[in-house]
Amino acid sequence: MKLQEALLKCTRQFGREVLKERRLIFMLLDYHAFRDYPAMKKVVKALISGGCINELYSRSRSASRSDYLSYAGTVKKSLAADMHFRKELADYAVDSISLALGMLSSVREPFDPYDSGTQDDSSGESAAQGQESRSGGGSTDPDNGAGRKSPSFRMKWLAIPLAAAAAVTVIVLLVLSSSAFQYRRGEKLYAEQNYGAAMKLFEKAADKGNEDAMLKLGLMYETGKGITADYKKALEFYDRARRLGSQEAESRYGSLKEYMEEPSDSLCAPQPLGATAEEMMGWNSICL
Secondary structure, rough: OOHHHHHHHHHHOOOOHHHHOOOHHHHHHHHHOOOOOOOOOHHHHHHHHOOOHHHHHHHHOOHHHHHHHHHHHHHHHHHHHHOOOOOHHHHHHHHHHHHHOOOOOOOOOOOOOOOOOOOHHHHHHHHHHHHHHHHOOOOOOOOOOOOOOOOHHHHHHHHHHHHHHHHHHHHHHHHOOOOOHHHHHHHHHHHHOHHHHHHHHHHHHHOOOHHHHHHHHHHHHHHHHOOOOHHHHHHEEEHHHHHOOHHHHHHEEEEEEEEHOOOOOOOOOOOOOOOOHHHHHHHOOOOO
C-alpha cells in the first residue's frame, strides 16, 4: 500500500484527528506504507516529531485553501533545505498528508520511471551537497532520502530488462511454432528416415497453411513412404497445396487423378512425377 493510500485509510477509519497522534507512524507501518519508498519513513517521522502534521491539520480546518497550501509549501522547503531530504520525497510526504486532509485531489509519487530522481532545484541540490560535505562523502543509505535511489526505484528499472527477456521468449516461441520452422524440422527428420516424427511436423505445418508441407504429405501418401499408401489422401493434400499456388502439386494432382480414373487392369501404379530413385523403389513395391 502506498503512503497516500495508507493515510486515507487511517483517516477514513479513525477520522482525520488520527493524523495528530504519534501512533500514526505505527499504523502506517502496519499498512506497509513505506514498502515502495523506504526513505519516506524518516520524512514522516520528522513531520510528526516537528509538529508539522499537527499544524497542517489545524490550518486545514481554520485557514483558507490558499493559506494552507502556502504553509504546506514552506514545510516542503524546510524539509529539503534544513533537514536535507530530497525535494521529491518532501513534496510527496506533505502532499499525501494534504490529500488525507482533503486539501488536494491527487499526489505525484517520487522516482517516476521517466524521471532521473535527482534534485530539480538549486536549493535542494545545495542542501544535499552540504550534507555530503559534512558527512565526509555521499550517503548510500536509501532510507535517508538524500543518497542513492531507493530499492523500489531500482526494481522499477529492473523490470525493463525482465520485460525485454519476456518479449524475446515470446518471439522464440512464435518462431518454434511457425509452419516454416516445423516444415524445415520435418524435412530434417524425413532425411534421417524418421518418417513418423516428420509426418507429425508436416501435419502441423499443413494445418497452418504451409503448402510445402501439404505437398510433402501428398507425396508420402502417394508413395507409401513411412506410411500405408492412400491415393485419396494424397489427392486431398495435393489439392490443398495446388489451391495455394503450388505448380508441383498441380502436376502431381493431375497425374494421380488421371491414373485413378483409368481402367483397373493396369499391373502397376504410375510412378510419381519428380520422384527420387529411392521413392521409385518404394512405389514399385505397391505394384499389383
